Amino acid sequence: MFGVEQAMVQVIENRADIEGRVVAVASDEARPNYQKATIEIDTVTPVEGYPNLFTSAGGARLEVYIPSTVGPIEIGSTIRCRIRRAGPTTIFADACTRG
Numbered sequence: 001m002f003g004v005e006q007a008m009v010q011v012i013e014n015r016a017d018i019e020g021r022v023v024a025v026a027s028d029e030a031r032p033n034y035q036k037a038t039i040e041i042d043t044v045t046p047v048e049g050y051p052n053l054f055t056s057a058g059g060a061r062l063e064v065y066i067p068s069t070v071g072p073i074e075i076g077s078t079i080r081c082r083i084r085r086a087g088p089t090t091i092f093a094d095a096c097t098r099g
Helices: none
Strands: 016-027 034-046 061-067 078-087 090-098
Touching: 016 061, 034 078, 061 078
Parallel strands: 061 090
Antiparallel strands: 016 034, 016 078, 034 061, 078 090
16 A cells, blocks of 8 residues: 655745625534635735735635634625635635625
């Protein structure tokens, strides 16, 4: 049997402010204090002092883990979040406002 080696990927500290429309919301058993929202991105704004890893995200859909402290998120609503890429496929929101 062949051994499988998993590569560790380190992500640089990064931030961006996004605004977009929520197109899906789901709970995540692996992260009980978060909601997973799919957001259709309208705008991406860099955050001073941090690299922006989302420069090409305008018009795309991103799955973002949003803290449950934000409260319920409704499909079709507009949301603004400061996000960061935590891994190749994982994006967390540090803060969000609805509306």
